[in-house]
Amino acid sequence: MRRANHDKVTPVQLIACSNCGEPSVPHRACPSCGHYKGRPVTKVATKNATAKKEA
Numbered sequence: 001m002r003r004a005n006h007d008k009v010t011p012v013q014l015i016a017c018s019n020c021g022e023p024s025v026p027h028r029a030c031p032s033c034g035h036y037k038g039r040p041v042t043k044v045a046t047k048n049a050t051a052k053k054e055a
């Protein structure tokens with residue numbers, strides 16, 4: 001009895017955001033704070049003005 005092997009869905013791994021601690025997908029910007037690798041990479045509604053990019 002063969003069974004298709006491509007219908008497995010791998011569960012999404014979640015890591016804790018290093019900035020806010022919310023669970024987020026690895027190698028993606030945090031959906032909560034928009035940070036990735038310690039800096040903001042996406043715009044999320046925050047009150048902070050746009051920070052300077054790495055000086």
Ligand SMILES: [Zn+2]
Pocket residue numbers: 017018019020021022024030031032033034035
């Ligand atoms: Zn975060």
